[in-house]
Amino acid sequence: MNPRWSSFLPVSLALTAAVVSACDPEPTRSEPAEVASAPTVLERFEPGSFLESVERDGDGNTYVTVLGPQGGDIIQITPDGERRSLAQYPAGAIGTVVLDAEGRLFGTMGSFEDPEAPRGIVRVDPDGTLVTEVELPVGSAPNGITADTRGNLYVADSFLGVVWRRVPGADEAQRWAEGDLLAVLPDMGFPGPNGIKVFEGEVYVSNPSQGTIVRIPIQGDGSAGEPVVHAVDAPADDFALDIEGNLYATTHPFNTLLVVSPQGDVRTLLTSEDGMWGPTAAIFGERSGEQTRLYIVTDGNMFAQLLPPELRESDEIFEAEVLSIDVGIQGAPVPGT
Numbered sequence: 001m002n003p004r005w006s007s008f009l010p011v012s013l014a015l016t017a018a019v020v021s022a023c024d025p026e027p028t029r030s031e032p033a034e035v036a037s038a039p040t041v042l043e044r045f046e047p048g049s050f051l052e053s054v055e056r057d058g059d060g061n062t063y064v065t066v067l068g069p070q071g072g073d074i075i076q077i078t079p080d081g082e083r084r085s086l087a088q089y090p091a092g093a094i095g096t097v098v099l100d101a102e103g104r105l106f107g108t109m110g111s112f113e114d115p116e117a118p119r120g121i122v123r124v125d126p127d128g129t130l131v132t133e134v135e136l137p138v139g140s141a142p143n144g145i146t147a148d149t150r151g152n153l154y155v156a157d158s159f160l161g162v163v164w165r166r167v168p169g170a171d172e173a174q175r176w177a178e179g180d181l182l183a184v185l186p187d188m189g190f191p192g193p194n195g196i197k198v199f200e201g202e203v204y205v206s207n208p209s210q211g212t213i214v215r216i217p218i219q220g221d222g223s224a225g226e227p228v229v230h231a232v233d234a235p236a237d238d239f240a241l242d243i244e245g246n247l248y249a250t251t252h253p254f255n256t257l258l259v260v261s262p263q264g265d266v267r268t269l270l271t272s273e274d275g276m277w278g279p280t281a282a283i284f285g286e287r288s289g290e291q292t293r294l295y296i297v298t299d300g301n302m303f304a305q306l307l308p309p310e311l312r313e314s315d316e317i318f319e320a321e322v323l324s325i326d327v328g329i330q331g332a333p334v335p336g337t
Helices: none
Strands: 040-045 050-056 062-068 071-077 083-088 097-099 105-109 120-124 130-135 142-147 153-157 162-166 174-178 196-199 202-207 212-217 228-231 239-241 247-250 257-260 266-270 279-284 293-298 320-326
Touching: 040 062, 050 097, 050 279, 050 293, 050 320, 062 097, 062 320, 097 142, 105 130, 105 142, 120 142, 142 202, 153 196, 153 202, 196 239, 202 239, 247 279
Parallel strands: 142 196, 239 279
Antiparallel strands: 040 320, 050 062, 062 071, 071 083, 097 105, 105 120, 120 130, 142 153, 153 162, 162 174, 196 202, 202 212, 212 228, 239 247, 247 257, 257 266, 279 293, 293 320
C-alpha cells in the first residue's frame, strides 16, 4: 500500500446487490475458528521504517522490503536473525517481492511521488544486482507481485487500475486485466489494485480504493476471464491464502488482520491490541513445521497522523515488526496453480 498518501479517508464500501451477486458460487470449506497462538515478534526495526513486503523460502529465510532513513532495501533475514541487504532501490523507490517456482527473487519497483522515477519489474541477482526485467509506463504504480507455477508474473498497478502479466523471458508486460472492479475510485485517498496472489486457477486482487477483493479467472489460453467481486468490506493492503481458500488480509492504517472465508464473509481476526500496528503484508511459511504459520510485517503505526482524528487509535509511532502467528491451517503455496 502506498506509504505516501496525502490522506487516509474512510472507504465507501457500498456496492450494489447486482455486483455482489455476480460472484461465482464457492464450495463450502472450513474456516479457522481462532488464532492458535498469540503473535510472536521475530524482528524489530527502528520507528519510522516502512516494511512494505514479506516473503519466505523453504529454508526459513524471510525477505522484506524496507523504506527507512537510509533509503530502500531488500533485506534477507536468516532463521538465526542475521540480516543481509540483498539489494538497494534507487532513491525514492520501493516495491514488493516474490520468489518464483525456480527460487528466483523478483520484485516491483516504482515511486508514488516522482513521475520520472524508474518503474517496472526487477530481478534480484545473488550478487545484489537489481536487474530491470520489464519497464512500465509513466503514470503506473507497480505494487503487489506474484507468480504462477508456469513462471508468469502478475503485478497489481495501484494507479492505473490494471493487472500486468509478464510471461517468462518477455521484455514487455501486457495489460492482462482491467475494468470497473479494478478501477481506482476518485477522491477516496486509497490506491487501486494492491495485493495479488494466484490460487486454484484464479488471480485474487485487493482493491482498497473500493474496499473489495476481486477474483479473475485464468483462461485456458492464459488470458483473463471476467473479474468478479469475492468480498466487500475488506479494505486490504496485502493478503495470503490458506489451502482451504481462507484469505488473511492486512489493512495497514486500520490496524487489523481480517479473515475472508471462501464464500466472501469477512471477520476481524487480530487488532492493534494484538500488535497489528500498521500491518502491510502477509505470507505463509514454506519450511516444514512452519506451513501453518502466517508471517506479517508492520510499519509501527507511522502513518496514523494522516488518518482523520476520529479514526486514530494512537499518534505514537512504534517499532516496525515482523510477526508470526499459527492459524492452524496450511498456507497455499506461492507460486500458485
